Every structure is written in structure tokens, then in C-alpha cells.
Amino acid sequence: MVAAGAEVLALTGNTPHIVFDALQARVPVPLVSIITSVSQTICERGLKTVGLIGTGFTMKADFFKQPLREAGISVVIPTDQEITYIADKIHDELEQGIVNPDTRDxxxxxxxxxxxxxxIEAIILGCTELPILFNDVTLPVMALDTVDIHIDALFAALDS
Incomplete structure (x- = not known):
């Protein structure tokens, strides 16, 4: 991609950011982080406590939560039982394009x-499939769609 003239690069999923730092060290152009983008958005909005849902790995591992905590943001994840439910539904339904109203509820x-x-003041939709589940639905708190936030950050990186 760099040889073809790419000015910035991105990992287009949340969970793949586990290798973000290693990848950035190997490429000569900026790699725009979905996690950094989300953290900046949270800080700009003055939020202090956010929830995180996504794949089981994204919810349990520290790669997404640690940079947020370092920015002074408290990150809350679901219970172990809820994590299992969410991860299963992402894998068994959303990744297959199935949007089940009972799952949404x-x-x-x-x-x-x-x-x-x-x-929590907001919920991070930390899986790229989650926005389809909440299309045209009002959530109990502000939704932070990592895909939309990342896209905005990519355009901003190209403009600078």
C-alpha cells in the first residue's frame, strides 16, 4: 500500500488493534488508531466513564482499555455472563448478517x-458489526461508533 502511494494506513477492525504498535513500527507512514481516535472523542466530549462492548477479546484484554485509562477515562465492561452472551451473538448472528430484535433488546x-x-455515560461499540444491531434505535446512553469515529480521524489525517 505504501508503494502505491498510501499516505496513511488503518486497521479497519477493533480487535486487530492488538498488533497496532508492532505494525506502526514497521510502516513508514502514519497508522491511524481506532483506539486513539475513540479516546480523543471521549475526551473532547468530556466523558469520564464509558462502557465497552465488542468481541470477547476486546472486552477482556487490555489493548483497548489501557490507553483510555491512561487518558483518565474509566472503562466498564459487562459481567462475565454478559461478555459470553455478547461475544456469542456477535459471532453467531451479527457476523453472519443476522439482526435479531431479541438480541438487540x-x-x-x-x-x-x-x-x-x-x-456509564456512553457505550463504545467496540466491534464493527455492532452498529447494524442498533440502526434506528435510541440507546440508554450515547453510542460511540468506533467505525464512524475512525473514518472521521482518517479524513482528518489526510487533510493535515
Whole structure:
């Protein structure tokens, strides 16, 4: 891609960011991070406590949460049982293009519980398939669509 003239690069999924630093060290052009983009957006909006849903790995591992914590943002994840449910539904339904209203309702209930019990101000949709589940739905808290945020950051990187 660089040989073809790419000015910036991006990993287009959340979970692949586990290798972001190693990849950035190997390419001569900027690699725009979805995690850094989300962190900047959260800071710009003045949010202090956010929830994170996504693949099981994204919710459990530290690669997404640690940079947010370093920016002073508290990151809340679902319970172990909820993590299993979310991960299974992403794999078995959303990645297959299946949008089940019962699944949507259950996800919304999880987000609502996180808001009520843990004080999240927003929910990070930390899997690129999640926005299709919430299309035309109002969530109990602000949704942070990592795909949209990343796209905006990519355009900004090209403009600078």
C-alpha cells in the first residue's frame, strides 16, 4: 500500500488493534488508531466513564482499555455472563448478517444495567458489526461508533 502511494494506513477492525504498535513500527507512514481516535472523542466530549462492548477479546484484554485509562477515562465492561452472551451473538448472528430484535433488546438491557449500576455515560461499540444491531434505535446512553469515529480521524489525517 505504501508503494502505491498510501499516505496513511488503518486497521479497519477493533480487535486487530492488538498488533497496532508492532505494525506502526514497521510502516513508514502514519497508522491511524481506532483506539486513539475513540479516546480523543471521549475526551473532547468530556466523558469520564464509558462502557465497552465488542468481541470477547476486546472486552477482556487490555489493548483497548489501557490507553483510555491512561487518558483518565474509566472503562466498564459487562459481567462475565454478559461478555459470553455478547461475544456469542456477535459471532453467531451479527457476523453472519443476522439482526435479531431479541438480541438487540438484550444488548440494550445490558447497556441500561451498566448505566444504572456503574454510571456509564456512553457505550463504545467496540466491534464493527455492532452498529447494524442498533440502526434506528435510541440507546440508554450515547453510542460511540468506533467505525464512524475512525473514518472521521482518517479524513482528518489526510487533510493535515
Amino acid at each position: 438484550h444488548f440494550i438491557a445490558i447497556i441500561k444495567r451498566m448505566a444504572e449500576e456503574q454510571g
